[in-house]
Each structure stands twice: as structure tokens, then as C-alpha cells.
Amino acid sequence: MGDPFWDPIFDRLKDDLDLLRLMAFDLDDGVLVDLLRPNSPLQRRLAPFVKGRRLVRRGPFIVGLLQDAGHDEPLRRILFFSWITANGKTMTFPSVPADAAALERLRAGEFGPPTKVAILARIDPRPAARLLLEGYLAEVAAAAGSGGHPPSPAAVRPPAGPPSARQPPTAPPSADRPPSGPPSAGQTSPVRPAAAPPSAGQPLAVPPLADQPPSAPLSADQPPTAPPAADQPSSAPPAAGQPPADKPAAAGPGREAELKRRLDEAREEARNLRRQLKAAEAERQSLQGRASAQGGELARLRQELEGLRQELERTRARHAALAAERASGPAGGRPAGAEPPPPDGAVPGSPGPGRPEDRARITTLEEALARRAATISRLEGDLEEARRRLERSADQAGQVARLQELSHRQEAELEAGRQAVPGRVVTRAQEAVAGRSGAGPGGRRVVVVEIADARLVQIPENRFRPGPPVDGEWVLLHPGPDGTWSGGQLLETAARLERVGVLACRGGSWFLDGDEESWPVWTALTAADEGVAAAGVWLPALAERPAGIHGVRVLATAAVAAPPTFTSFATIQRFFRLIAFDAGLFARFLADQGIPATVRPDGIDWGKDARGALNALRGRLPVRVACERPECRRTAAAPAAASGQAPAAGPAAASDPVSGSAPAAASDQIPAVPGSGEAIRSWAGGCFLRDPGEDEVCSVCHEIAGTAEPVAASWDFGGARVVIVGGDVVGSRYAESLARHRLQVDWHGGFAGLGGVRDGLGGAAALVIILAQISHTLLRELLPVARAAGVPVVFCPVRGVTGVLRRLVEFLQPGQGKP
Known part of the structure; x- marks a missing residue:
């Protein structure tokens, strides 16, 4: 499906290779490299001039590109529209009237540097605009030739009778004035006639091109050519009287034009692939025929080879028999009266003069065998190559099928886009359930949208993609087959942002306060929402809609449970990995250290976070490491009997440090242990024993945990x-x-x-x-x-x-x- 605005312009300029040359030099390296992707032969031919997405030799690359474009109209179309898409700021000129104000904007550089304006002068189909652009280019050429600055705005007047503001930009060019090209630094006339179109069947001639870009005057502040920004038009500029491009109401036509362009490209690529597939299918059939013929010839050659091998074996057997007969018998192995033996290699029974010919025949047969083997190897290679080509043809057929599927999907999307209606969300509400008053629980959530003619329609909230809209957001509605609305699509997905914060009311206005920023809320809230954590959808300002939060969703916050303050004696023992636990000794340690705690029969109440209290005791509790050997544990507990200290029994009696089963006597409890070359935390009341951890040394035998050996003799x-x-x-x-x-x-x-x-x-x-x-x-x-x-x-x-x-x-x- 063609474009009614750009197709006539391209048909007029498609044979002007000089214009395409200027466009190619003006485009970025990345855009030029992307032109080669659909064309694999051209990509391979120009690969020496490309490194990544950068051109290492720009001049030869463009020469090769234009030589291929001379006989490839789709490539010229892609190059032409790539420049149109990449220069959105320059291509806004056809949508403005060609008057004095436009000339002032040209001098101010609003439409780009003179190099881009020179290309624009050939593209713009309006005669008045062409005269205005040629006058501006003449000013630039005169200023460049004199070495001074461009003349003032009053020095050059626009042509008399400028077209009105409603002049459409699709006016065809006059027949007596071809499009003009940009002047070089040494030219005096800014007008260059377009090249004459070639005759039927003759490829276009590429103009001579050096390694340097065109010598049109360049502006010092010329920005590099880049793909168009999101707010620049990517297709035809809107005519006068149409809504601006930044209004959501024009999203439907703009999307339709984009979809048309993509559909045309997909169709053109599909057609090229169909042609390639047909050629590959014909080649595959030809290869199959050749493979069948070569297979028959291969079978015949193998049969002939087998016959030659059998004949060779028979000949060798006859030679062996003659050699054996010559070796037997008197006088050198030959019976009396027998004929002399035949020469080596001769066949017995044959005439004497013919025996050398037999040797020659054997040599000939061996050479024939070698040639047949080489032929068989070559035919097998050809067969393998035919199989590979057949696989490539199958891959191309799959690619064509995928492109067809993509084309059908884009056609359906284009058809849906034609019938879609833009609208603005007025509010969201919940429908009342049948048999109830008001919007009770279970009611369906709906969105009220204002469309053309100030008409209001309602659509279920779950029919919008990719998610529900918010108040004031622009959407695109799709009509259903029964006159209803089948769904909607958000048009501001790229602009909306989600913010998280706390709702606050200040001076009668609501705000969503984040960590470092606060955003105004433009949706209705109540006093109960004060201080509630919520996620809001932020939208930028558009027309009468202010920037801010236009949708609020309350976040669920779970209450944090208070930390436990009580710890049992068993938990304390597991926490410190103690071998045995003496509650009375632990209580005396807490009292001596001034740690507030309440000792109960089954544990200790800390009056605060129990885990924090236990972590604070890690560096203060006197603990000594004892390995699993009974001698080490008895030695670690021995100073209790020597010192005569007997800690009082607490609510829970301690176990024996060796067996861990029966309670021990008071003298066997864990008392203070004098230092044995070990830096332990000192406390006059005693210490606790615990099992060693990984790579920890026993305080008695100084062995690593798990590696203790029997104590050696002295x-x-x-x-x-x-x-x-x-x-x-x-x-x-x-x-x-x-x-x-x-x-x-x-x-x-x-x-x-x-x-x-x-x-x-x-x-x-x-x-x-x-x-x-x-x-x-x-x-x-x-x-x-x-x-x-x-x-x-x-x-x-x-x-x-x-x-x-x-x-x-x-x-x-x-x-x-x-x-």
C-alpha cells in the first residue's frame, strides 16, 4: 500500500543519483551500514569498507552503494526514506508556509545547515518553496564566495505572492523546472538540473565520486546526522489544518502511516524472498536431476571398476602360476625340452611379442582405476554440496513462511488501527452489582472514556493493554463486531512512570512524598489516606492536564511483630554451643557483669530483644574450647576441685562435661580455669566449655578439632x-x-x-x-x-x-x- 504524499515525490526523484549521493554523504555511518542488512551480496561486497558500525573508507563504500542502487530501485527507495526519517527537523519545512517568516527561520538554522537545506530544495514539491530555498542557498553561496557573513534578513526578499498557509505540500513540481541540487564551494549557480532518466532496461549511471564528501558549505554548528528522536516525525509532515504531531489525537493516523510503511517493507522483502525461493527451488530440482544422473554414472563406474579389479586379480594369479612353474624343474627350474619362461609380466600361452603389451595393459588399467576413484570422490562431493543447498532452500522457505505470518499480523494490526478511535479517560468507577444499592463489593471496574463529539463510553478496566489506564490518560479504543468496544490500548506507555511514597496533605493539596522528591496528586483522596504508603502513576503535562500523579494504588503493609524477650536455657546452650549449661553459674555471671535480666525456672527474660542480648554476650561470656577427648574435658574441668569452688546449683542442674548425661557433684561443676597459655576472657566465677568449631584448636591438647591422636609418651x-x-x-x-x-x-x-x-x-x-x-x-x-x-x-x-x-x-x- 503506497503513501499518497511521498510516493509521487520518490517517483519524481528516484532516477536522480546525484541527489542520492548527497543523501548518502549526509547520513550517519550506522544508518548506511543498516542499509546492507537486507541485501547479503551487497553486504559481502562492501564488507572491506566497514568495521563494526563504522565506515573505514566512506568514499569507496558510497561508490559501491550507488553502483548497486543504479539498477536496484528498492535500494534507492530505502536510501531515500532513510534520509527522510533521519532528518525530522529539516522535513518539518514542507508543513510551513513559504513566506518571509519561513526565510527568517531558515537563516536562523531551525531547519538544519545549508547542506540539508540543499537536499530539501530538491525534495519539496511546492514551486514557491523551491524559489524561497534557492534564494536562501544563493545567499549562502554568495556569503561563502565573498568570505563574509550571510546578508541580513532585509537584504533578500521572499518572492512576491507567497502561498497561503493552507497550501498543501503535495503540489507536483512544474515540468519546466527540475529539482535543484546543492551548490558546491566553487559553483556560481545554485541550481543543478536533475539527471535524465535512463532508457528501459539500462541501469542508472553513477556520477563520479571521490573519497571526499560533497563540498557544499557546512555550518560550524551542524549537528551530526542521527536517527529521529521520539518527538520528531518519521514519515510525511502533517498538512496545514491537521492537529499537531504531539497531540494524542493524531496518534492513530501516525501509527497507521508507520504500520503502512512497515507492511510495505515486509511485503517487498517477502516478494524478494519468494523470488529467491523459486530460484533456489529450481536450482534444487536441477541439482537433484544432476545428482540422479551422477548416481547412475557412479553405479556404472563402480561396476566397471569391479570388473577391472577382477581382471587384475586374474592377471596376477596367472603371473604367480608362471613364476611357480619357472621355479620348479631341472636346469634352473625348467624341465628339459620346455620352452624358456616368459619375461616378467607376460601372460603364459600368449605370443612372445605380445607380452610387453600385457604389461602396458596392466598399467593402463591401474591408471583407469585411479581416475575412477577420483571421479567417485568428486561426485560424492557434488552430492554433498547439493544436499547443503537443499537445506539452505528449506531455511529460506521457513523464513518466507515467517515473513508471511508477520505480514498477516501487521495487516490485521493495520486494519485494527484504521478502525480504532482515540479518547481521553475521564474517570474510573465500579459498577453496582444487580440487586444491591451503590457500588458494593464484587462490582465490575469500568473506565469512562471521552471520544469524538464529547461522547462518553464505558469499557471494562481489564480490557485495556498493557494495563489499566489512569484519569486523564489518552487511550486508543478498538470497536467490536457487535457495536461494543472490544478493548483499548494505552498511548502514553512510554511517558508514564510509577512512583512510590507516602500520601500527605499540605495546604489543602495532596502530595506523594518519596525519599528525595515530592509529586502533586491530582486524584480524589480522603482524610483516611493521610500517611498511607502508595504507588502512583506519574504522567507529564499535556494540553489542560497538569504533570503529576493521576492514579494512586495503596500498598499493603504487614505489621511487624515485636521481637521475643524470653530465651530458654536449652536455647542459650545451643546458641553458644556449650557442652553443658549451669544456670546458676550463668545467673551469677549476669549479676557480676551488671546485665539486667530475670531468671525464671525454665529460662531468662531479658526485657528486650533476646537475640540482641545474646549477641552482646558473645565477646563477654568466658568460654573455653575442649575437644571430644575425655582427657581434655577432664583436664579443662580439673581446676574446680583444686580451687575448692563449688557454684550453687541453679534451676537446672548441669550435665557432666564428659558424658553429658548424669548431673555432677558440686566440685565437678565448671569453675574458673587458670590460663594454660590460652587467652581466655577472665572471670573470677569460672568459665564454660564448648565444642571446637572448624579449624579451632583445643585449649588442652592444642589439636585441631577432629584430628586428635592418642597422647604420645614423653x-x-x-x-x-x-x-x-x-x-x-x-x-x-x-x-x-x-x-x-x-x-x-x-x-x-x-x-x-x-x-x-x-x-x-x-x-x-x-x-x-x-x-x-x-x-x-x-x-x-x-x-x-x-x-x-x-x-x-x-x-x-x-x-x-x-x-x-x-x-x-x-x-x-x-x-x-x-x-
Whole structure:
């Protein structure tokens, strides 16, 4: 379906390749690259001049593009309308009267720089507008030639008798005045006649083109060519008397024009693909015929090859028999009176002179076999290529089917757009339910819309897409087959924004207060909505509608439950991972620390958030780590009997720290534990025991959790000194634990520098490297230093004290110590 405004203009200018050249130089690189997408051969031919979406050689690219456009009218149409679409500001000129005011706006640069106005002068079909544009271009050329500034507005007068404001922009050009082109910097006449159309069947001639763009005068403030903005027209400018383009009432015609353009492009592409599909189908049938013929020839050649192979085998068998006969018998394997054997390769029983010909025949047959094998390989390759072409044809057929489906869908959308009616939402309400008074619960939500002739219609709210509208919003209504309205479409989807805040009333006006901004609310609210969290739909100002929130939706807010203040003794024990829990000891600790809490028979009431109170005790509660070994737990609890401290029994008796079952005597409760080389939080009343976590060291045996070994016997290393590197979890406890075996230990961290280790290697009996916890960089640097110092290296895969002691005993072999 053609465009009544632009099609006559394109038909007049479609053979003017000089105009298309100016348009191509004026377009952006990205727009020119997009022109190649529908045309794969042209895209491959011009690929050397393109890098991404940028042209590396603009001149040769445009030369190749225009050479192809000379015999491809759809490409010329796409190039022409791409420039029209990309220059929305310049193409508003055909919708204004050609008078003195238009000339002043041209001089002010409202319609773009002179390069774009020169192209506009060839496109505008109005004779008066063409005279006005030629006069303006003559001013620019004169100013550029004299080196001065353009003349003042009073220096050039518009032509006498300008057309009225109601002059339509679709007036055809006169026959005696062809469209004019833009003047170059060295030309004196601003008018260039259009090229004569070619004869039938002759491609258009491309004008000579250099690597430089046209030398039309450029403005210093010329903006780069870019695709049109959302508020610029993308098709024909509206004629005088039509509503402005920014009014929603013109959304229907503008959308119809856009859909028409897209439908024409889809149809043209579908036609091209149909032609390609027909050619591919014909080629496929030809390839199938050739493949069938080649298959027959291949079968014949294989049969002939098999016969030649059989003949060759028979010949070789006859040669083998002659060789065996010659090898048997007297006098060199030949019986008396027998004829001399035939030469090598000769066939027995044949005349003597013909035997060399047999050898030649064998050679010929072998060459024929090689040629047949090469022919078979070539035919198989041709067959595979035919299969690939057939698959490509099937893909093109699927693409044609998809384009046809898209074309049908766009036709249906275009038909729906023709019958659609624009309107403005007046209000939203809820219909009354039958048998009830008022709008009771269960009533249907409807939208009241004002359409042409100030007529009001109502449509169910759930029929609008993509969602329900708000008051004052413009919509497009689609009529149904039975005279009703089948649905509606929002026209301001891109402009509406959702804002979240709290409703507030100030000075008799309502506002939606956000975190950093406040928006006025233009919908009816009540006093009960004060301080309510809500989401509002913001719309920009349009005609009589002010900018602000035109629809409010109250957000559901769930009440936050008060945090618990009571914690049971079992919960406290699980929270701190204690082996056993003494409620009396815990109560005395709270009293000594001045922590307000109420002790109950089954737990503690903190009077505030219980979890916050427990988190505050993490750094204050005296807790000692004891592994699962009974010896470690008894040792950790032993100072209670020694000190004679017996904590009072609380509401819940504590369990035995070893078995965790029966209550222990008062002397076995968990008292204060003196420091055993361990930095624990001190409290005179005692401490608690807990299980070690991952990579945590027992405070008694200094072993990692889960890796404890049986306690070794006492050894006597005779005061030898070793250097231990790594095992930062145990750290300085190596020296404390191994000192009772008369072993001096210098420990260094596994992630420190090499300086301290290098200085301490002198006189060491061994260097122990804890592989479970050491930097790879330090390990690589440490080995050469130890080798240079002559210190043996012992690798230990575990971090525990017992494992390190076992490796040192294996290496140094000390004597037994005193028990």
C-alpha cells in the first residue's frame, strides 16, 4: 500500500543519483551500514569498507552503494526514506508556509545547515518553496564566495505572492523546472538540473565520486546526522489544518502511516524472498536431476571398476602360476625340452611379442582405476554440496513462511488501527452489582472514556493493554463486531512512570512524598489516606492536564511483630554451643557483669530483644574450647576441685562435661580455669566449655578439632631446636606443648615474610613445614634458603601438636623421657 504524499515525490526523484549521493554523504555511518542488512551480496561486497558500525573508507563504500542502487530501485527507495526519517527537523519545512517568516527561520538554522537545506530544495514539491530555498542557498553561496557573513534578513526578499498557509505540500513540481541540487564551494549557480532518466532496461549511471564528501558549505554548528528522536516525525509532515504531531489525537493516523510503511517493507522483502525461493527451488530440482544422473554414472563406474579389479586379480594369479612353474624343474627350474619362461609380466600361452603389451595393459588399467576413484570422490562431493543447498532452500522457505505470518499480523494490526478511535479517560468507577444499592463489593471496574463529539463510553478496566489506564490518560479504543468496544490500548506507555511514597496533605493539596522528591496528586483522596504508603502513576503535562500523579494504588503493609524477650536455657546452650549449661553459674555471671535480666525456672527474660542480648554476650561470656577427648574435658574441668569452688546449683542442674548425661557433684561443676597459655576472657566465677568449631584448636591438647591422636609418651630431645613454619591456627602453642619433651621451638607464621625465618635457621636441627597452612610463595622461597643453610626439611601434612611431634620423633629419633 503506497503513501499518497511521498510516493509521487520518490517517483519524481528516484532516477536522480546525484541527489542520492548527497543523501548518502549526509547520513550517519550506522544508518548506511543498516542499509546492507537486507541485501547479503551487497553486504559481502562492501564488507572491506566497514568495521563494526563504522565506515573505514566512506568514499569507496558510497561508490559501491550507488553502483548497486543504479539498477536496484528498492535500494534507492530505502536510501531515500532513510534520509527522510533521519532528518525530522529539516522535513518539518514542507508543513510551513513559504513566506518571509519561513526565510527568517531558515537563516536562523531551525531547519538544519545549508547542506540539508540543499537536499530539501530538491525534495519539496511546492514551486514557491523551491524559489524561497534557492534564494536562501544563493545567499549562502554568495556569503561563502565573498568570505563574509550571510546578508541580513532585509537584504533578500521572499518572492512576491507567497502561498497561503493552507497550501498543501503535495503540489507536483512544474515540468519546466527540475529539482535543484546543492551548490558546491566553487559553483556560481545554485541550481543543478536533475539527471535524465535512463532508457528501459539500462541501469542508472553513477556520477563520479571521490573519497571526499560533497563540498557544499557546512555550518560550524551542524549537528551530526542521527536517527529521529521520539518527538520528531518519521514519515510525511502533517498538512496545514491537521492537529499537531504531539497531540494524542493524531496518534492513530501516525501509527497507521508507520504500520503502512512497515507492511510495505515486509511485503517487498517477502516478494524478494519468494523470488529467491523459486530460484533456489529450481536450482534444487536441477541439482537433484544432476545428482540422479551422477548416481547412475557412479553405479556404472563402480561396476566397471569391479570388473577391472577382477581382471587384475586374474592377471596376477596367472603371473604367480608362471613364476611357480619357472621355479620348479631341472636346469634352473625348467624341465628339459620346455620352452624358456616368459619375461616378467607376460601372460603364459600368449605370443612372445605380445607380452610387453600385457604389461602396458596392466598399467593402463591401474591408471583407469585411479581416475575412477577420483571421479567417485568428486561426485560424492557434488552430492554433498547439493544436499547443503537443499537445506539452505528449506531455511529460506521457513523464513518466507515467517515473513508471511508477520505480514498477516501487521495487516490485521493495520486494519485494527484504521478502525480504532482515540479518547481521553475521564474517570474510573465500579459498577453496582444487580440487586444491591451503590457500588458494593464484587462490582465490575469500568473506565469512562471521552471520544469524538464529547461522547462518553464505558469499557471494562481489564480490557485495556498493557494495563489499566489512569484519569486523564489518552487511550486508543478498538470497536467490536457487535457495536461494543472490544478493548483499548494505552498511548502514553512510554511517558508514564510509577512512583512510590507516602500520601500527605499540605495546604489543602495532596502530595506523594518519596525519599528525595515530592509529586502533586491530582486524584480524589480522603482524610483516611493521610500517611498511607502508595504507588502512583506519574504522567507529564499535556494540553489542560497538569504533570503529576493521576492514579494512586495503596500498598499493603504487614505489621511487624515485636521481637521475643524470653530465651530458654536449652536455647542459650545451643546458641553458644556449650557442652553443658549451669544456670546458676550463668545467673551469677549476669549479676557480676551488671546485665539486667530475670531468671525464671525454665529460662531468662531479658526485657528486650533476646537475640540482641545474646549477641552482646558473645565477646563477654568466658568460654573455653575442649575437644571430644575425655582427657581434655577432664583436664579443662580439673581446676574446680583444686580451687575448692563449688557454684550453687541453679534451676537446672548441669550435665557432666564428659558424658553429658548424669548431673555432677558440686566440685565437678565448671569453675574458673587458670590460663594454660590460652587467652581466655577472665572471670573470677569460672568459665564454660564448648565444642571446637572448624579449624579451632583445643585449649588442652592444642589439636585441631577432629584430628586428635592418642597422647604420645614423653620424649627427650635433649634441648634440640627446631623451626616450625605454618600452622597459624595452633601458632605459638607448638612451643608450649613441645617444651615438656625438652624441645625448643621457633614458630613462624605461614603467611609472613621470609626475613625472620632466614635469620633463625642457624643451628636448627630441622625445619618443619606445616603443609596444611602455608603460603605457596613462602614455600618456594623457603626451600632454597634451608638448602643453603644445610638444615634438613621435614614436611608435616597435619597441623596438630601430636602429629608434629610424631613426625619429629620419626626424624630425630629421640630417647624416652622420664614419665
